[in-house]
Amino acid sequence: MNYYGAKELAQSFRTVRNNTITIAGEIPEDKYDFRAAEGCLSVGEILAHIAVMPRVQEQIHVVERCSSLASFDFMGLMGKLKTEVILPRTKAEVLELLRAEGDKYAAILEGASEEFLAEQVEYPEGMMPRSKSRFEMLMAPKEHEMHHRGQLMLIQRLLGITPHMTRQMEERIAAMRAQAGQ
Template sequence: MKNLIVITLLLLTSSPLIAQQNEFIDDSIERLENSRKYLLLVADMMPEEKYDYKATEESLSFSENLMHIGFALDWHSQSLIGNREARVYQTDTIFKPANKTKEEMMARIDQTFTEAIALLQDVVPAELNIELDYFGSTRSKRQIYMLLADHITHHRAQMLVSMRLNGLVPPRYVLYQ
């Protein structure tokens, strides 16, 4: 009877945490879906002949920013969250723009978002508390999802600047992405 009481108390006290974690997963999926739509709209609006444009010599080109977003999305989701062996950025060809058309790059990005969202849908809420090494810092899987969202925004913003510098008006910002 004592064990039953302890188990009941544990379930009652931990259920709000589980609900919050499920809400975090749902919110993260919604954010990734919105981010995908906006990023693909940005990528589509830039003419293919401008994909090699760099705001400065040191900057990534428009296409390099786009594919870097895909690489980071793949790495954060599949390697850190999904435990797949990480791709090596320097030798990877899947996320390099060389010899790829605009349509091929956009399809790769779309597929990478699909894979990341599918992985997140299968995450057990308690897994969000697992801590990992993240460039020498300890971060939970929950924090890694938030870092990923920031990273996407950072590189997408560079793409928007490239559009402006080429006389294009970027699509209107969409909230919650």
């Protein structure tokens, strides 16, 4: 019995993406060029990176439907995506990219069958583990996005912005304290 399938995978991805879009909306456009340190992606580039990286899994599982990654052209695909990440974009364009790519990937997740999610994909020689389920691999963009969203939340703090999720938690705690004091 599987308690977490395509529907839940898509919904959890949408939740993560919606929170990323909220963060992207709260950062002023004039801060989209901000870099936390030399050599780091800018805010706008991090957001574009988040938006386009699910295409890796889309290419593997939907376009090519790979059963092995031994001959998959990671370097070619990553080069194309890197070029797209560094394209100059307005804040509105970044937000639209996040929305459109998020909707596209969530639809892919939602349409996956249990049989498809259970299929194993073999990794190249020398990599461990030797294989992963499509389910685990298709969940990777959400985990990747949460990693970068943590960076964005720290950048928000550096810019003097309290992240929305922190504000929401503080509001819930204040309400609980007020209720306990009554």
